[in-house]
Amino acid sequence: MDKRSKIALYAIGAVILLLMIAEVAKPKPLNWRDSYSAADKIPLGCYVLYNELETFSDGDVLENTESLYLYLKTIDSLEAKKSLFIINGYVSLTEQDANAIIDFVDHGNTVFLSSKGLYGILRDTLNLNITLDYTNFYKKPSYNSFTSPNQSENKTLYKDVIENAYITSLDTLNTTVLGTMMDEDESESFPNFIKTKFGEKGGSFYIHTNPYAFTNYHLLNENENYAATVLSYLPKQQIIWDNYNKSGKKVITSPLRYILTNPALKWAFYISLFSLILFVIFKGKRTQRIIPVVEKLENSTVEFTQTIGELYYQHGDYSNIIAKKIQYFLEFIRTKYFLNTTNLNSSFIEKLALKSSNSKEDAKAIVDYLLYLKSKTVHSESELIELNKKIEKFTKNNL
Structure with a gap:
């Protein structure tokens, strides 16, 4: 839009605004309708x-x-x-x-x-x-x-x-x-x-x-x-x-009717509508830059974990893997069942069996196996496989 067109549009908008102000500010004609309503202060109100x-x-x-x-x-x-x-x-x-x-x-x-x-x-x-x-x-x-x-x-x-x-x-x-x-x-x-x-x-x-x-x-x-x-x-x-059987009884059937029957709200509505039209006219003429497409970041956590696990396994570092699985399993118990894992004693076994819906024998078996593995410094592949089986069996109801 060139400069002359903008000036003309501003001038038209100013004239419309002045007309609205003049309409609002002009004296209201006296309302002589029959009302008899208790709320009306017009001549024929009560x-x-x-x-x-x-x-x-x-x-x-x-x-x-x-x-x-x-x-x-x-x-x-x-x-x-x-x-x-x-x-x-x-x-x-x-x-x-x-x-x-x-x-x-x-x-x-x-x-x-x-x-x-x-x-x-x-x-x-x-x-x-x-x-x-x-x-x-x-x-x-x-x-x-x-x-x-x-x-x-x-x-x-x-x-x-x-x-x-x-x-x-x-x-x-x-x-x-x-x-x-x-x-x-x-x-x-x-x-x-x-x-x-x-x-x-x-x-x-x-x-x-x-x-x-x-x-x-x-x-x-x-x-x-x-x-x-x-x-x-x-x-x-x-x-x-x-105050019901009155000629001047207030009848409002919709929110818009209420707005249009109230002079202040009516002109606020008209000015807002006019402003919105001007906004659409001016904003519609502007050219917007193309928004570049940003690709969503991929979640590679699973791939990373799998790669790290394969590295441990290829190097035969079973003790490190077992230590991390025990650590993760105990964290799972603390988070899931809100149990203190500092002392893996008989009291802990009873609480674990009760909260995990497993038998006391199963709970004792896995805790004893954890204590057995923690007591060793060197572990074998078969012990890692056995630990994984016991953890999967114990947590089958919670996965």
């Missing part, structure tokens, strides 16, 4: 509410992150009563979850549900219908107030970030209307906060149709009194926060 719930809870706030059917099975109905909080844009529960909630309230517990829509078995059981007013004042400013004269000062005007929903049918026999909503002119009012008694043990459903009132946006924009008043109607019980 981070603020979740961290203030201890004020209304009798004990630590519990958090559910799985199916309500599975979670509520772990709740002991004989323990102190609890309040389950379900806040989301729309609540559409499975049949199992709905039945679990109904059974939960039937045991005397409380469910607070704030949603613009309710569907399925739970809606049918409560004989309830929630409507979004698309034709009149769907997203227009509206008042949310309470039916109790004592709470009249907590009437709140929601000017923006609102979708007006209200209750159009309810079970009048078991239901008490606690709050209403009305247009800015206060010409019409509709129920938007009710209490429905359920079961024989004092359980209740609290249904509210303005989940936006509990989001970070409104709680941090001087509308917190309304939300606090709504929660004050609930009994003082330990609260269970449902």
Whole structure:
């Protein structure tokens, strides 16, 4: 690659790097998606509410992150009563979850549900219908107030970030209307906060149709009194926060998805990938010298040993060969059986027979022969052959 090509490639790389830095450094657009998650600090998350719930809870706030059917099975109905909080844009529960909630309230517990829509078995059981007013004042400013004269000062005007929903049918026999909503002119009012008694043990459903009132946006924009008043109607019980049935529920199906949804990790991944591509481009252009083939060293130990043995044998130095075979055999015993070979006495013979799986007679025979050979200064070829036979016979089980 010539000098001009390298300069051009460096320039392209610098431009790409600057674009990446600009993308990372630019201000993030405000995220207005419906979340209602306890972990989200975006306008329509419920981070603020979740961290203030201890004020209304009798004990630590519990958090559910799985199916309500599975979670509520772990709740002991004989323990102190609890309040389950379900806040989301729309609540559409499975049949199992709905039945679990109904059974939960039937045991005397409380469910607070704030949603613009309710569907399925739970809606049918409560004989309830929630409507979004698309034709009149769907997203227009509206008042949310309470039916109790004592709470009249907590009437709140929601000017923006609102979708007006209200209750159009309810079970009048078991239901008490606690709050209403009305247009800015206060010409019409509709129920938007009710209490429905359920079961024989004092359980209740609290249904509210303005989940936006509990989001970070409104709680941090001087509308917190309304939300606090709504929660004050609930009994003082330990609260269970449902963080599973949420529009903003975190869903991660793969490590790569997790990386790409985290801005810092995403750009680290992109920069690493770009660097790898540059490395391949530049490294691929280089010419590598031929690597010489280095032959593996041969193991000539066996040939060397055989040659040395033949030299001893040709010169008739049987005594030297016998001394080395005895020395090697004793080293074998020390290494294999961990025996001290200094004194080749009766105790040594018994231990050797026991550890080598040979009979005591065989062990005594070879030790006696070793002592016999060590007592001589001159040896014959027949003694060398006999020693080799005895060693091979003794070690046959260990070779």
